[in-house]
Amino acid sequence: MSRIVTLTLSPALDVATAVPRLYPDAKLRCAPPVYAPGGGGINVARAIQRLGGRALAVFPAGGSTGRHLTDLLSAEGVPSQALKVEQWTRECINLVERSSAQQYRLVMPAARLELDEQEQLLAALLALPRPDYLVVSADTSLGIAAPTVRKRSTVGAGDSMVAALTLKLAAGRQLAEAARYxxxxxxxxxxxxxxxxxxxADTEQLFAWLQQSAAGAG
Structure with a gap:
């Protein structure tokens, strides 16, 4: 299996919660928060792990939020290398209004990296064994129609897509198959x-449908 490394410059500690309904000027009683590691490269590494692969997540981490993020990654079994930095890792909030099923994503500013911290992060990355795939950005577009499903959350969809694509390419699959995955x-x-x-399980089921659809179209 090829070696995959992800680099996340703006990691986040994601907090998901819900309220019955949003009202102005009132105390909103939230559901118990669910914490998760966040940030494009980190989510790619997590998704690769869920799909049966392995990737090393490299990122800066600061303060108690950075330690919490690192601990959560460790609990998931995702290999990581965190560079300790001065500013605290940001928190981002994913809030669902249950009455409307609408999702609100509150994205905090990323922690600022000092010049010496940027240099240390680059040095740590260069010190690693040369990877076959280095995932830095999750921005991409694919010309494949997605199956119609009931949307519950859009968080991590792009990162999951990049993770699966990278995993298949690392396994030597053709681009079309990797894109469908x-x-x-x-x-x-x-x-x-x-x-x-x-x-x-969901990914494999949807992938089988896409493969069958592609075969039928061919």
């Missing part, structure tokens, strides 16, 4: 709640 994982993330990423 990416779409399947992105769609699988949409049917989960809060900050959840794709699930293996």
């Amino acid at each position: 990416g779409v399947a994982a992105g769609t699988a993330a949409i049917i989960t709640e809060g900050s959840e990423l794709c699930r293996y």
